[in-house]
Amino acid sequence: MNNQLRLTFGRAARIGLIGGLVALFLCLVGIVGVFNKRSLIEGIISLGQFSILLSALGVGYIAAKSASDQMQKGVLWPFLAGILSGFLTGAVVAIFVMIGYRINIRTVFITASPVLYDLLTFGRGPAGIWLLPGVGAFLGALSALTYKTPPWIQRPLVRGLTAVILSGLFAGLVRPLLIVWGGWPEALGRFLFGSTGVTPAGALTTFVVISGIVAVWSARGKAMRERVRQWPPAGQAALRWTFFGLAFILALALPLFSGAFLAQVIVLISINILMGLGLNITLGFAGLLDLGFVAFFAMGAYTVGLLTSYGEYGLAHLSFWAVVPIAIFVAFMIGAFLGLPVLRIRGDYLAIATLGFGEIVRLLAGSDFLGLWLGGPQGVIGIQKPCIGWLGPYLGVGIPRVCNGLELGGPKEIYYLAVISAILVAFVATRLRDSRLGRAWMAIREDEDVAESLGVNLIQTKLLAYMLGASFAGLGGAIFGTLVGSIFASSMQLLVSINVVCLIIVGGMGSIPGVVVGAIALIGLPEAFREFAEYRLLFYGAALIGMMLAKPGGLFPSAIVQRELHVAEEMEEPSDASISVASANLE
């Protein structure tokens, strides 16, 4: 028992110290300071303060969990463990503040300013330092208690609080949407959200409503689901179709009430879904890692740019619709051109070779050498918007062709183009996956040599994966070009390629819904938090690591990959063939 106690508290202490370091990191990296400009609940708590408090809460929860795993029964020990870890978290921050008041560490860490210290000491100056461990202990205790409460209290409580936090985070996004409407949506918007966060009354309402719903649902939800399951199959299908129909109508009407910004974000997400679906073929299905995928995107964008632009570098002044097939075809052929030589390279080496190709395309596009045709750093500008109807004649440099009909001029209109393209391509990708070709790809992914011996033509199959993936990305590039209206080589960064790889992995390799989920998570969320742009990639990096630790199979893993991961775990052996890299049998 004694030994067990020591173990429990030792662990709690360690959790507390780590929590303190995390809080310290948040302070020093400047997140606390920047978040402080946004309030979570107006006039009560800022996002910055909340981020510190959250570390104490989290620590308490983890410590309580670990303690009750250790001791099985009782509330006392987890409770004490929570207090201890929360106390230590607070103490670490307190020590930092104490040092900060004595020594000026701002010459090294630029964010360690008196403003930060005041924030941490609740505006009480050096005297407030002693509060920190106390508050930490209190919060640790609180969340330890929450951990031990029965689920029917805990769940509504936690979900309600989460809802409040989320609505605080998204306040800046949702409020203008509601206010534009006037009438009761505006009243609702003004009631729930202030200009920088949730209003206190709004927070209370959100909490009560959400936790109420959760409470009711957790009490009755199971029974309800059970009853739906007992419906006749036709009824269930009808219900499902109703859902689909509703979602479809919602998607159709979305730009009407969401405003242009949300539409633009969704267009960007759709473009990344297109690229993701493309890479999903090369990487997810056929297992060929491509870190230079932006090259194909660039091909699509530049084709559209050069063939439709009414600016200086416009070649043909065609209509967007005529150019899209050309753009897809160009990307398709470039896929073959770049794919052919590197087909025999395997594994990580392929990643590096394609990374090289991607960079070469970017460098060439931005160079003065090709700048005479591609605009170099000045880019291709004046890209004609898509027009449903017929276009007027080309009149000269700088004058767009008149659209007699409906012009897809802004993000609200291009939304339909992008979303429909994404749905179409997703459909094509699904059919491909289930085709003979798709099975051949997966065979190659699993083991090239076995696939070959089973009669799969390696070169042809791989090349098709490459070319089809490239053409999807080309379509994405085409839509991108017409959305922004101008193309610059500086937009074709390596980061774009990395982003696409990451969104596939985050969504789940080889999974088509996973691509959608990944794109929303990696493209949509950062756009929603534009004001924290400084820290966007920091969160992105942390999220990638966290994702890989928590769900290496992705958020939405495909059934096959899931099975495979499971098998790999059982065998305690990563699929060895995939580790091996380019081999000497190349020549």
Added chain:
Amino acid sequence: MNKKLLTILSLLVMASMILAACAPAATEAPPPPTEVMTEAPVATEVMTEEPVMTEAPTEVVTEEPAAFECTDALGCVDVAPGDPVHVAFWGVLSGADATLGQDSQYGVEIAIDDRGGTLLEHDIQLTTEDGLCTPEGGSTAATKLAVDTTIVALVGSSCSDETVGGIATLTNAGLTTISPSNTRPVLTAPDRGPDYAGYLRTAHSDAFQGKTVAEFAWNVLKVTKAATIHDGSSYAQALQQVFVDNFTALGGEVVAQEAVAKTDTDMHAVLTTVAAAGPELLYYPIFIAAGGYISAQAKEVTGLENTILMGSDGMFSPDFITAGGAATKDMYLSSPDFSLFPAGYNTFVDKYKEKYGTAPLSIFHAHAYDAANIIFAAIEKVAVVDADGTIHIGRQALRDAIYATKDFQGITGSLTCSELGDCGAPVIAVYQIVDSDPTTWNPGVNPLKVYP
């Protein structure tokens, strides 16, 4: 249907009803008259419907049958009593070029402070949006701002690329923006196209800067052979080309035009190539980091020991001396002529230092200050103020008023906007760094103004 589902639904409905009922009580303001009317017909409709929708101000409306009616071609912004006048700043606020946008944002904030934060007895609200210094970033930022129909006018963007990406959206939304720091010549060129109707700038066009530099090199330095290096950015590439065109027109010879990448650090090879051409002057109008590498390494390359080095406003910062070290001594930099700025500029810099605890981060803070003030002056000119304090601003009228700005006394000089949107006084000076200690940075002393 299912009974429990019904319960939940009715709960939801009840909750939303309660919310709706609470709303007026919570805001505690008199029920706001209509907020924003973007189009004339809508505006009139809403006005007539108003007595039905809201109960309180019926008398007011009936008493003033000649209430404001928006006839503006682009619609109007209406600011109800108690609501702020909403302006926005868009520009680069993160990434490597963040100081450029930050500096301009500070300029706008000081302009607001100088008015006591109010305009026509309304508070001024400033929204900022990050354009990331890329066209797609500019596009997204512009779209986000264009959605907000309470915004009257904008200051921005920082980088010319952002403007290229976002200007069409803003112009089509009826907004007008004044950029404090875009210098790319094409933005105010005669063939700039209708999308730029809502675009003006208080910054100089690089068409002037490149010309001044060429004249200085030819007339004052008396060099005949020059070389240029750019970093693949649209700013540097365009500016060095203006210099080359002007320098050759004066009779000089450009012996080499090279380029590096923004992320390059080892410039020895490119400098050796430049040295092979034997220039007397090396002009590299790029940014601080790469400029620092070139300055430091030029001295180490055989053949460039005595070549005169020159940069432009992208490197006009004490950080450049830090980056380039001792080698930056005697270098020339072109920039807006601070000595011609009226006395108001010095007071402005004092306020800047006091408020933000730092010397100006970049060179376009004063231009941003002027841009904001031009907007405020134009709003004051065109706004229609009702008896209850509601103000109405016609978007087209505001745009016209900004274009009509004449002899505006700003802190960068006397500003007159041309019909192509150039408001800035294009007075460029050449400075010389006389001390390689960055703490001595003080434009006019170090670097010392040498031309004109």
Added chain:
Amino acid sequence: MRTTLTERLAELAVAVSLWGFRILVVFVVVAGTILTIRTGKYSGEQWIDFVVFGIARGSIYALIALGYTMVYGILRMINFAHGDVFMAGAFSGYFLTAALSRSGFLDRYPIWTLLGAILIGMGVATGIAIILERVAYRPLRKAPRLVPLISAIGASFFLEYSFRGFFGPGIYAYPPVTILQGEWTLLGIGILRMQVLVAVAAFIMMAILYTIVMRTKIGKAMRAVSENKDVSALMGIDVDRIIVATFMIGAAMAGAAGVLYALMFRQVNFFMGFVPGIKAFTAAVLGGIGNIPGAMLGGITLGIFESIGPALFLDGLGITRPYQLQDAIAFIMLVMVLLFRPSGLLGERLAVKKA
């Protein structure tokens, strides 16, 4: 094996494309060189300068590539964050030298200051690598191959933007160190002292690393782990400990390289590790990944080609602004090596096992 027409066609297409690629590259190199030399634009001294600058640049690549190649050779994992560990080393060295420069210590004891900076750079880099390994890599050792790669990319962003948060995006520059300025004349060629220092340091570090891997007990264990983790564990090797040691040694190399790099180019910023990281990986592949002398050779070859290539190959062909395509030369070299000699210039040494 049966061959159908399509299969033969596909084979043909691959062969044609490979030969086309080869011919194109050879043409550019040969024609460019002949045309450039015929213009007589550059003097003999300038060609020597190009080579010297190339060796200096290549030594830097080699310094970073040493750690890269070792980690890859043993763990078969692209440690994307290696460049950022390098950046961390440069940053910590900066704060020490700047502080010592302010107090005047730097001018009195420049050698001690430099040693201190390098040591602190190595220390901080090692510390970061240990945390990184523990948090981001170790739990994923059994996961599919792509998972640790993504985690490493995440770690790379995380490190970069953490440093940006800590120290801001501003410009930091190392104080000038007098003893490193100026040049020495060797055989009539003026060489900057700093360049000599970097080249010598790269050589020494290569020797140390080679000795560690080839001659010590821990090196033997590393090679065993590289061959087969499970069997090594059965042989009584503590695999976790060896992997941590590998990361630590690699990171220490990166930290030292960071300080040397920053002494040479002076400026440090949070993004400085990214491009050198990619270049160093290229150098490692060029030399034969996992091969320590190969990394050195690969780095220097890459440096020389980058330095001389734009002037020699591209200038003569009338390609304007050839230095914009400097990185393209590096990447084309990389692709060439991967295509035609995938085991690199010196061949892979650490891991012989192939698919």
